[in-house]
Amino acid sequence: MSKTSSGTLYRGHEGMWSWVGHRVTGVVIFLYLLVHVLDTALVRVDANAYNAVISTYQTPWMALGETGLVAAILFHAFNGLRLILVDFWKQGTKYQRQMLWGVMILWVVVFAGFAIRHLSLAFGGH
Amino acid sequence: MSVTIPAPRSQRIDPKYKRGPKSRGSFEMLAWLFMRLSGVALIVLIFGHLISNLIVGDGINAISFGFVAGKWADPIWQFWDLAMLWLAMLHGTNGVRTIINDYAEKHSTRAWLKGILYVATIFIVVLGTLVIFTFDPCVAGSTLPQC
Numbered sequence A: 001m002s003k004t005s006s007g008t009l010y011r012g013h014e015g016m017w018s019w020v021g022h023r024v025t026g027v028v029i030f031l032y033l034l035v036h037v038l039d040t041a042l043v044r045v046d047a048n049a050y051n052a053v054i055s056t057y058q059t060p061w062m063a064l065g066e067t068g069l070v071a072a073i074l075f076h077a078f079n080g081l082r083l084i085l086v087d088f089w090k091q092g093t094k095y096q097r098q099m100l101w102g103v104m105i106l107w108v109v110v111f112a113g114f115a116i117r118h119l120s121l122a123f124g125g126h
Numbered sequence B: 001m002s003v004t005i006p007a008p009r010s011q012r013i014d015p016k017y018k019r020g021p022k023s024r025g026s027f028e029m030l031a032w033l034f035m036r037l038s039g040v041a042l043i044v045l046i047f048g049h050l051i052s053n054l055i056v057g058d059g060i061n062a063i064s065f066g067f068v069a070g071k072w073a074d075p076i077w078q079f080w081d082l083a084m085l086w087l088a089m090l091h092g093t094n095g096v097r098t099i100i101n102d103y104a105e106k107h108s109t110r111a112w113l114k115g116i117l118y119v120a121t122i123f124i125v126v127l128g129t130l131v132i133f134t135f136d137p138c139v140a141g142s143t144l145p146q147c
């Protein structure tokens, strides 16, 4: 890696961190998808085996993991829309920083809604 | 006074950045475009998936073999899940391919990692597709009333 890190517009700023976040969430979602297709494939083998695996997804600890996964998906999805706008919208590069704030606000709001709903279901409330 | 301006060099790629022997035509541009088109489609597909499975009704507590059988009795959900499987797997595989190209500098390491990636992708896509199309509500252990 280059050692001349000072004085660039990109390195260490929002642009770089949103790229790191996009990359890490992309890999995490992909790895989960591989596992998720395998566990769903149990419906083709035995109904009880499928129900047994799904019941582990319904425990509080796994629900915390699912909440984290949805946090990753929501960031990747909203930031992905930002990337598409940067590429295709004439003003995209000019407003990329403001759009990142939009991404973060949208992310907090939608994630909070999801987390309240999902965790109250998984922890037994209504 | 005449000034000599060097010929444009934009076509020249420093050999240290060349990682493959051959040019791939427009493949990389199509892959770039696919990432954006599939991304937009995946927002709709994944958000619909999360809402119908985790938000409405009893959410995660309602998921069981019977829940899946109920969804896949509807061809729309079969198509939904099939499209989501293919688009997410191709989008994710292409993204991981980019990441391997970025970090694995040795030619043989890159070839191995991408080989493993493609085998895993083909396996998961074929398996998932078969599961959707050959789903049997009366598989072993099923307690659905019609069986």
Ligand code: HEM
Pocket (backbone or CB within 6 Å): A019, A022, A023, A025, A026, A027, A029, A030, A033, A073, A076, A077, A078, A080, A081, A083, A084, B032, B035, B036, B038, B039, B040, B042, B043, B046, B088, B089, B091, B092, B093, B094, B095, B096, B098, B099
């Ligand atoms: C929810 C909708 C999604 C949107 C809008 C979206 C959008 C994007 C975009 C625009 C890129 C950048 C591609 C490029 O730089 O050329 C990208 C990269 C990536 N995406 Fe997605 N994506 C979504 C879902 C997913 C899913 C479900 C997965 C995993 C299966 C995934 C995994 C990746 C990976 C691994 C990368 C590569 C990251 C990198 O090169 O740094 N994405 N996504």
